Amino acid sequence: MVLLKIASLVLVLSVIDLVKGQNDANNCAVNQLFNGKICTCVPGYFASENEESAKRCEDECEEVYSTYFTYGKCVKEIFDKADQQPACNMRCGLGLYLWASIAIFVVIAAALATLFFTIPLCIASCCSCLQARKANKNTKRVYADSQGGAPGKDQLATMSYNPYAYWPYYGRT
Structure with a gap:
């Protein structure tokens, strides 16, 4: 019973302190x-x-x-x-700082310039590679047709290997 009275007294005092603290805090x-x-x-x-x-x-x-x-x-x-x-x-x-702003601007400008100049170069290189592959297939087909039929494994083995066949400037004669 005594513990219950003490607990209720502590609860009432904490509620009073909370209300007082809220009133003071409302003045801030x-x-x-x-x-x-x-x-x-x-x-x-x-x-x-x-x-x-x-x-x-x-x-x-x-x-x-x-x-x-x-x-x-x-x-x-x-x-x-x-x-x-x-x-x-x-x-x-x-x-x-001013120099940091300038450095950020220079880095962004360099990245954009790299993209601007690199993407067309990549597209041109890819197109030339595709054309070289097509030309190589066409060359094999023409060679096979000139030999009188489809090439066998022996005929392909005697064909010379051109390491520059896929490069746009070195593979052509």
């Missing part, structure tokens, strides 16, 4: 959380009017996004309407 603005004492910015957001928070934003952005190609910068006023700006209105943004 957008992008803020109630940490038990005061409202603070949620992780990833910083207050622009507070110098300490702005400095912490710059430091965190440099630490998180700093690489050979990118840099981090604190972006202010990320919300559209100026009259409804919340207190926590700064966030880390990612930026590319």
Whole structure:
């Protein structure tokens, strides 16, 4: 019986604390959380009017996004309407260095140029290969017809082997 009374008392106190915490949390603005004492910015957001928070934003952005190609910068006023700006209105943004942007552009341009010049070359090579195969079959047929019938295994063995028969420029005489 005593345990039941203690459990119900703990349950009532936790419900009261939960309701009190919700009331305090309702007083916090957008992008803020109630940490038990005061409202603070949620992780990833910083207050622009507070110098300490702005400095912490710059430091965190440099630490998180700093690489050979990118840099981090604190972006202010990320919300559209100026009259409804919340207190926590700064966030880390990612930026590319100028040379990294130029390098990406050059790589994409080189890939497109390679495709532009390689695809017609591949098509021409494939067409010439198909024509060489057709010419080789035609040559075998004409040879067989000139020998008086279909070629046997002996006749094909005496035919000279042309290693360049499928190449478009070397196989022709």
